[in-house]
Amino acid sequence: HPDDVERSRIAHSHVIDTGSLHIDLRLRCKGGEYRWFTWASTLSGEYAYSLAFEITEQKKTEEELVELAEQNQRIIRTIFDGYLLGAMDGHILDVNQTYCDMVGYSREELLQKTVYEMETNYNETDVIAFASNMTQSEVSVLVETQHYHKNGQLVDVEVNNIFWEDGRITCFIRDISERKRMERKIRRSEQRYRGLIESQIDFVCRYTPDTVLTYVNDAYCDFFGRSREELIGISYLTLAPEESKKDILARIHEVMENPAPDTRIFYFYDSGGNKYWVQWIDYGITNEAGEVVELQAVGRDITPMMEAQQQLAEREEMLTTILENIPLMVAQGDEKGRFNYVNKYWVEVLDWTLEEIHSLPNMMEIFYPDAAERERIIQSIIAGQEGWMDTKIRTRNGNLLDTSWANVQLSDGRKLGIGQVVTHRVELEKQRLYAQSLELELQKERELRALKERFVSLVAHEFRQPLAAMSTSLDFVLRYQDRITAERSNEKLLMVQKQIQRMAVLIEDALRFSKADAQKTEF
Structure with missing residues (x-):
């Protein structure tokens, strides 16, 4: 292999100088690929004798192990958790920078310490026993403990201990100080929450989906x-x-789909x-x-x-029943004349439904065609005028109906109008007035009759006096006509004449009185 040429030359010189050699080299085979061989050479005379063993697979394994070890070291150096490698006697063999930062010591300082110097919950005996137990169980053990920081404070940590066959212990250490702080805070909060829950009057329960x-x-x-x-x-x-139960189970099913309150x-x-x-x-x-x-x-x-709601509902039902059956018109509206409610009797009397009223631009003009009367009604509604007020209201067929209305203001400020048909009352009032006028006429008639009786009595009395005088005078003249003088006789006849004139006046008065009675003339 090109990378092994120089090493091969050095090895050749080494064989000549020392007489023996052991070296690993890569050689190119017939197919062109390189394979690893381990060479054991010895020099004998002019010749060197060598034995070669192919170790290609072994080399690949070694390279993979080296690469894996390098990867592990890179992982250990870069992981967020602390890393500590310890011996069975507790001495620290290796640490990563994360653990150094966690406890505030440098790597060199930690390599001079033992695990039990860092541990707060376990001493040297405990650590050795712990390591022995791990050896027997051959499993990793996860514990929560505390390690000393260089500044003297305690660091809450979670340690995952792994035992290796060579007697070393690998510890992956996670700083759980924040989690522990939150747990303590949560516990305090839970205590307060539980105290609050236990002391309140509301019922609180938790249960599983079943x-x-x-x-x-x-x-x-x-x-x-x-x-x-x-x-x-x-x-x-x-x-x-x-x-x-059916409704409760249905609610649980809803919560399983959507846990929102x-x-x-x-x-x-x-x-x-x-x-x-x-x-x-x-x-x-x-x-x-x-x-x-x-x-x-x-x-x-x-x-x-x-x-209370049930009682209110019953009361509302009762009021609704009353409103819909009472022979009074009931309407609720605003100051602008817009009606929000009318009862059944209102519809029956005026022949307008609430929907029809809403479809018209201004019902007040229809109800009260007279502008002055309409304004009077509107002002009485606005002012909340108390007592009954008579008015004429126009029905759907155009008739003017005699009604009387009272305004009632509800607690929320709304106005309620209560009306009654007073046509019968108006007719009765007319009849009363007519009867009163008849009574006056009868009273006059009685007075006139009494007057007539007094007049007739007076006339009779007045007639008797002149008749008596006339009778006496005539009787005197007739009886003594041969003995009285003509002057005396004329005097008596003049007296008779005066009495006749007086009687004529009385008769004229009687005739006029009779005419006045016949014609009902007031006098």
Whole structure:
């Protein structure tokens, strides 16, 4: 081989000088390829005798081992973990730069130390016993311990110890200080979290996808009237009503597909058999592969809220029933005249549906064609005028309907109008006024009749006086006409004439009174 020519010349000279030689060379064979041979030569007289053994495969193996060793050294020098090679007696034989940086020592300083000088949890006896146990078990051992830093601080490390047949121990050392710090922080956080969980009134539980409980807090135990030992390890489906199990399993299936939190409401029975509504917020706990391995649920007793909602629903149903059946018009609208609700009676009376109202540009103009009346109604709605207000409202067929409306303001500021048809009341009012006018006429009639009676009595009285006077005067004249003078007779006749005139006046008054009564003339 060209690379071995010079070595071959040196070897030839060496044989001549010393009489023997052992050398490995590459020779080109008939096929042109080079093969390795190991030569053992000896000089005898004028000749050199040599024995050659082909070692091509051995050389390839050696080269591969050398390359592998170089690769291992490169890996050891560049890996993020520390590397330490130790003897059975604990002396450090080799380290990489990562471990030097980890403990603050130089490589030269570490090669002067033993493993137990760096170790805090094991002394020399422990290290030797540990190495002996490794020899017997012939396995690698992973331990967590602490190594001394040059500055005196302790470094948390994870050590993977591997025993070799030559008695050496390889240690791959990982700095887990940050992980340990986080673990301590997590433990403290878990303690606080557990304290918080155990002290809160909400129910907290964790369970596997097949519903087996793995954790419950005190509130959960108290609610179901069982101890933690009785609950851990059982399926919480045994605590649920039969009719809820299907929905619970469906929710678990959803969590397995999507572990995001969600809220569900289920009812349970406590240890006393009382029905309670519980609002659960559950979510999936996943592993590194994103698979749900456990579920956690936080429950809160919302029975008072559910009962209040039920009572509210019953009340709303009752109010709706009343509104839809009461013989009063009910409408809810805003200050712009837009209606948001009208009841059944409103539709029956005015013959407009809510959808039809919304389709029209301005219903107030249709309801109240008179601008002044429309403005009065709008202002009364805006002002929230109390009491009933009478108005005429136009129906779908164009008739003006007598109605009376009252404004009611709700707690949220909305305005509610309550109306009633007052046509009957208006008719009654007309009848009342008519009856009142009739009563006045009758009163006048009674007064007139009384007046007539007094007048007739007066006339009769007034008639009797002149008639008596006339009768007396005529009787006197007739009886004594032969004995009285003409002057005296004329005097009596004049008196009779005056009485006749007086009676004529009375008769005229009676005629006028009769005419006034017939014509209902006020006088």
